Amino acid sequence: EPEVTQTPSHQVTQMGQEVILRCVPISNHLYFYWYRQILGQKVEFLVSFYNNEISEKSEIFDDQFSVERPDGSNFTLKIRSTKLEDSAMYFCASIPTVSNTGELFFGEGSRLTVL
């Protein structure tokens, strides 16, 4: 069964360092998302991406964050200068073309620890 894959599964970094989290969405999907979950808290929307541009972003997704789809398969989330409060589990998700189901397909997440 097709699945969303994320790498790395766990990354530890120093505050102020740049981090890139990678995702390979399901191959025929066209809408991509990043969500994050700080330990013990709710899953929060960061950004949605369609047709090579951001569709919508939350207030969390400030200038320190960026996304791109560099090669037609990978979908990356970059944090330019990490802060302690960026420590969280980051989930990539995707859906096929706009349909009447809207089920999000999630990856298993990348745990980011900022020291």
Added chain:
Amino acid sequence: AQSVTQLGSHVSVSEGALVLLRCNYSSSVPPYLFWYVQYPNQGLQLLLKYTSAATLVKGINGFEAEFKKSETSFHLTKPSAHMSDAAEYFCAVSSYNFNKFYFGSGTKLNVKP
């Protein structure tokens, strides 16, 4: 803006007992509603979804949920809890174009032997 509220961050039931996890939504238009489950150290998996068809939705692992417009609720139930149901459950609502999903704060289900 759309949102979901999950009452009870922790629910504990005995094995074999009824599971009831509550979710209320706030939406100005008929929503699309979802329940996701998260097992420890895993991503979120879809349990079931409501997309304006039948109001009683059956999902995987014996779970079901009923959409009640008058109560703006979408509570998740299972007649008989199993130890393997212990996980965190998230209710979610999507915008009409699926551009954004809003998740509740989650309910951790504990199943006692």
